[in-house]
Amino acid sequence: MTNSCPPSVAPAVLDPVPAAFNLARYCLGSGVGREKPALLVAEGPEGRIVETWSYGDIEAAVARVAGGFAAFGLERGARVLLRIGNTSTFPLVFFGAIAAGLAPIPTSIQLTAHELNLILADSGARIVVGDGSCALPTEPHGARMLGPADIERLLAASPAGFADTAADDLAFLVYTSGTSGRPKGVAHAQRVAWGRRPMREAWYGLKADDRLFHAGAFNWTYTLGAGLMDPWSVGATSIVHLGERPVEAWPDLLEVTQATLFAAVPSLYRRILKYAAVTPARFPVLRHGLTAGEALKPTLHHDWIEATGRQLYEALGMSEISTYISSGPSVPTRPGSPGKPQAGRRIAILPMEGQGPAAEEPLPAGETGVIAVHRSDPGLMLGYWNLPAETQAVMRGPWFLTGDLAHLDADGYLWYEGRADDQMNAFGYRVAPEEVERAIAGHPDVADVAVKETRSGDVSVITAFVVLQDGAAPEVAALEAHAAAQLADYKRPRAWIFVESLPRTGSGKVLRRALTA
Structure with missing residues (x-):
């Protein structure tokens, strides 16, 4: 039997999403025994377990939080900004808000008040829940501010059942790190x-x-x-x-x-x-x-x-x-x-540019293009919050464009070649930074590396920012020889800068825009 799917598309075998779907109910309704541990909380370098929450404990606490939120009388899908540390309180409030039909917004405890003000204004959150562990917005924009004592009241409220939400109803928002200068909310449905x-x-x-x-x-x-x-x-x-x-x-x-x-x-x-x-x-x-x-x-x-x-x-x-x-x-x-x-x-490698049927056809194995996910995937976002034009810009026919470049080999393995907006131009050729970084990272003296295109006057060159292994000497000639054995001439760095560490986003990705020569 032959596979009729295009070479760069995996066949779809997922069952349809139930029309009525609540994310919290789904995650807590696995049918496992109510006494089984759902969450263990450890502390200290030795890993002493200080809290054990059974599935029955979690579901009961989530139901109480849902009841507490329901008492505020908010409309379905109202946003709730979470300023809670990495404790057992977080999942209780997160899933409790979803159980109540509200949309929580998890945020990093490292965000500043300025960043939070932007997110609060953009999301229109009606409630901010803070446990006292991190900064709060200084411009409330009419949101109700809940502190530690209010969280205790939520946890002690009369329980409520799971809201009868639909699969496409808003479940939660996550905000990107804002490297473009302003935060961008990714809206996820219950079906995620x-x-x-x-x-x-x-x-x-x-x-x-x-x-x-x-x-x-x-x-x-x-x-x-x-x-x-x-x-x-x-x-x-x-x-x-x-x-x-x-x-x-x-x-x-x-x-x-x-x-x-x-x-x-x-x-x-x-x-x-x-x-x-x-x-x-x-x-x-x-x-x-x-x-x-x-x-x-x-x-x-x-x-x-x-x-x-x-x-x-x-x-x-x-x-x-x-x-x-x-x-x-x-x-x-x-x-x-x-x-x-x-x-x-259903994943495809599509042409980097274009519109219409030809641009929606998957490329054959070995050809580099943009990774695309079929819009029927239930895990795909609803869109960017309040940004219809930006949402439409990442759609091409039945596909969502990830903005990541890659190719598939003959065995179906994907080889990542970087973000489309990170592509470098060297002597008229497109060069993916990941390809150059992979080559340099193979040198035994290199602990970490990132490359980007930098300019000096009218000249644009590929620059490597290198973190050396402990005790290694910054020997440019050795690194250049290593790169020459791995890369075409136009792909090789023309400048080398040795740094103590690489700037990264809160999620650990290299922040190339912050690399400066």
Whole structure:
């Protein structure tokens, strides 16, 4: 039997989303026993477990928070800005708001009052919930401000049932890091949790008896999905940690909490290898690690497997769709590639530019274009909040354009080539920074690297910003020779700058715009 799908499109096998759908009900209604642990809270470098929440505890608390929110009499879909740290309070308020038919907005505790003022004004949030751990907006824009005592009242309110929301109703908003100069809200529907099902098998191999420890903060979509929605939707246990987490303590944390899955960004895995005592005998129940948020360098992938004896599975995603490309237990890793389109996703590589039928046809294997996700995917965002023109700009016929460039090889593995807006121009050729970075990162003296196009007068050159390994000398000639063996002449950096660290967004991605020569 032959596959009639185009070469760069995975066949769609997802069941239709139920018309009536509440994200909180779906995540807490896995059918697992009410006494089973849903959430473990650990603290201290030794990983002492200080809170254990059963599924019955979580559902009861979420119902009380929903009842407390319902008492405010807000309209369906009213926004609620969350200023809550990485504690057990966060998921209770987040899911409680959704259960009540409201739309929470998780935000990083690192945001300033100025940034919060912009988000509050843009979202039109009617309530701001703060636990006292981080800054609050200084311009309330008519929003009701709730503090720690109000949170306690929410947790003690009379319980309410799950709101009868529809699959396409607004569930929550997440705001991008605002590198363009202003925040941009990504609006997600209730159905987003249904759309996450492909990654449970393709990326994690997630089972009901798993304990998933996510190193990120709850405000990040990577953590919200992989750390909460997905484990709870199958009846697994989520683990969160309070307070400081020294890098060298991670092996102990994983052992004491008996984590079977660990999710983090590549830079944390690199630091664990560098500073912690890691051997194949450590964290014996851990099956494998998960990584996303930035590209996984092949050398780091190799070093982690050598040191731990555990596989590391990568995924590619974004706030608008979450992860949709991954390796996993059923998709062997191929270092340098984040994997294949997850089963159930319709993913295509489209021409970089154009309109009409020709621009909507997937490119053959080996050709570089923009990654696109079919608009029928239930995990796809509703759109950018109050930005219809920007939403329309990322749509092309039946496809959502991610803005990421890549090609698929003959075996269906995707090879990422950077953001379309990060593309460099060298002697008239388009050059993807990731391709250059992958080559330079293979040098043993390089700990981290980012490249961008910089200008000096009328001259534009590719510049490499390099973080060296401890004790390594800044030898430009050696790096140039290494690059010459890996890259065509026009792709090689013409300037080299040695830095202590690379600027990154709150989610760990390199902020190339902040790199200056």
